[in-house]
Amino acid sequence: MATIRAEISIAVPPERVWHAVHEDLEETRRWAGYIRRATLLDGDVPGPNRRIRYELDLPGDIQLVLLPQTWDKPKRCAGKFDGGPVEGTWSYTYRPEGEGTHLVYDMDYRMGGFLRFAGGLLQGRYEDGIRQGMVRLKDYLESPTRP
Numbered sequence: 001m002a003t004i005r006a007e008i009s010i011a012v013p014p015e016r017v018w019h020a021v022h023e024d025l026e027e028t029r030r031w032a033g034y035i036r037r038a039t040l041l042d043g044d045v046p047g048p049n050r051r052i053r054y055e056l057d058l059p060g061d062i063q064l065v066l067l068p069q070t071w072d073k074p075k076r077c078a079g080k081f082d083g084g085p086v087e088g089t090w091s092y093t094y095r096p097e098g099e100g101t102h103l104v105y106d107m108d109y110r111m112g113g114f115l116r117f118a119g120g121l122l123q124g125r126y127e128d129g130i131r132q133g134m135v136r137l138k139d140y141l142e143s144p145t146r147p
Helices: 014-023 025-031 115-142
Strands: 002-010 035-040 052-056 063-072 076-081 086-097 100-111
Touching (some): 002 115, 014 025, 014 115, 025 035, 025 115, 100 115
Antiparallel strands (some): 002 100, 035 052, 052 063, 063 076, 086 100
């Protein structure tokens, strides 16, 4: 299994960071440049055991389905990949830091299917996308012109 860990401090409260990451699916592509679209597959609002499909902007029309299993708002959201070319687990941990938030993303994963063969090519792009997404999330949430 490969591991990704990314950390960032964001100058907004954990509740706002949580909302942007887990609930405001329409705006996800504004800060997660590697995501073309996020679609809730179960229920009316995101939550525990409600799958979300992410269409990635990577070669091969890659789609990931994430299943949140832990939904401890606004402290921790964790789950597993539910089908698709990536297997493993992921988590976001939110810790208050003064007026802001320290956000940690952890992922243990294995590329499956055809990605197993192209893994070396796509794995680096995917990991870079995660880290760049954290920086873009910070910029998005801290922007004075954010709607």
